[in-house]
Amino acid sequence: MTVTGQEIVDYVDRVRAALADLPPAVRDELTEDLPEHLAEVAAETDGTLVDRLGEPEAYAAELRAAAGAEGNPGRTSLNRRLTAGRARAAVQLERLDVQLGPLLGQPSVSVFLRPLRPAWWLLRGWLAALLLSALFGEPSGLLPRLDGSVLAGLFLLAGAVLASLWLGRRSAGFRGWPRRLLRLGTGALLLFAFAALVNVDQHASSDYFRGYEGVPVGNRYDSIQDVFVYDEQGRLVRNARLFDQNGVPIRLGWPTCVDGSGVVPPPRNVYPYCPEQAPFAPPSPSTPPPAPTGSTSPTTPAPTGSATAVPGPTDSAGTTTPTPAPTR
Amino acid sequence: MDTTQLLKGVLDLAVLAVLREEDGYGYDILRRLREAGMEEVGDASVYGTLRRLFAAGLLTTYVVPSESGPHRKYYALNAAGRDQLARSGKTWRSFATTMDTLLDDRGMAA
Secondary structure (H helix, E strand, C coil): CCCCHHHHHHHHHHHHHHCCCCCHHHHHHHHCCHHHHHHHHHHHCCCCHHHHHCCHHHHHHHHHHHHCCCCCCCCCHHHHHHHHHHHHHHHHHHHHHHHHHHHHCCCCHHHHHHHHHHHHHHHHHHHHHHHHHHHCCCCCCCCCCECCEHHHHHHHHHHHHHHHHHHHHHHHHCCCHHHHHHHHHHHHHHHHHHHHHHHHHHHHHCCCCCCCCCCCCCCCCCCCCCCCEECCCCCEECCECCECCCCCECCCCCCCCCCCCCCCCCCCCCECCCHHHCCCCCCCCCCCCCCCCCCCCCCCCCCCCCCCCCCCCCCHHHHHCCCCCCCC | CCHHHHHHHHHHHHHHHHHHHCCEEHHHHHHHHHHCCCCCCCHHHHHHHHHHHHHCCCEEEEEECCCCCCCEEEEEECHHHHHHHHHHHHHHHHHHHHHHHHHHHCCCCC
16 A cells, blocks of 8 residues: 555645635535545555545545535635635645655654644743733733732743643634634734744843843843942042952943043943043042032041042052042 | 536436445445446545435435444435435436437437
């Protein structure tokens, strides 16, 4: 026997495609015996099914004529043409399906994809949860949220995944409008998935961590560009080094000004990067009360000593010669 | 003359006739028709005819599990089917007689 089970399945599919304009119940009835019939033919014949029975489309036409089953009479010729075109496209797709199969080491692409369906159901549930979360106006990320709560979002995620799995097991039997609705929903989800992917990718490939809503640190310091340390007397500390409790250097911001040679220097672990952009004017020795607004009240304008809070080497030149007016 | 054209008109009657003695499943009916001499009958025509006769209420169906291969759907004549077979059979015989006479009169009998 040279006819494979796959060939029978393909033949049935093509006959069904050619009868696509019939009401689903009528079509099912007409093709009910077909697999059994083809199996009998296959058992008796050496050639292919097409050799023995002709093209599936011709078979479908004969079946339709003999059964006296007419297409939906209300349909216009345009609709008929559309249906026929769709049937032809389906046939082309099936051929491609079989032709590309060997690339994946399977008889056809659909054989390769079929076992992966539950994975799609899981993914679909996750996407649906993300979409719901986005519809409620939550910021887009990789985890759904409800009212800003990740826990509620996780419940939503679990619910959506379970619903999608349930739908996946049931949807094979869908006909008519539930099937159409399912396809529409799938299309919408895929569109949304693409948009979400682009969004997440943008956040992930930029230096800021705005996309990672799940990581609470970093957010508050995103806008920090430079750090200015003032000593007790309100004088700007230059070349300050910042460390956390473990002695790990704290890195914040990035240089935005050019140095003497006209290039933006690489970020170092010394602040400020751009002293001339200091928000508060340094107290000038000649004018006693130039209290920098908001900073610690400098009652003694005389520059005595350097900053004590800095563990690193203090730049004496920086602390004793106050820079002129702030540049901002 | 093309036999397929003739077949179209009488396939209903032929299918009813082969089911008179014994129930059968689709491929079995097809085989019986071929063995009886209807070599040119198309597979799809027989299956389509079976569906139409069933839809018209002339046949009943039942499924028989098969040890080898898929389950088979058997078709059987019911009372309406037998009735129809009797009436169509009569019509056919009288029609065939008319045709015979016509052909004999004109001297075209083979």
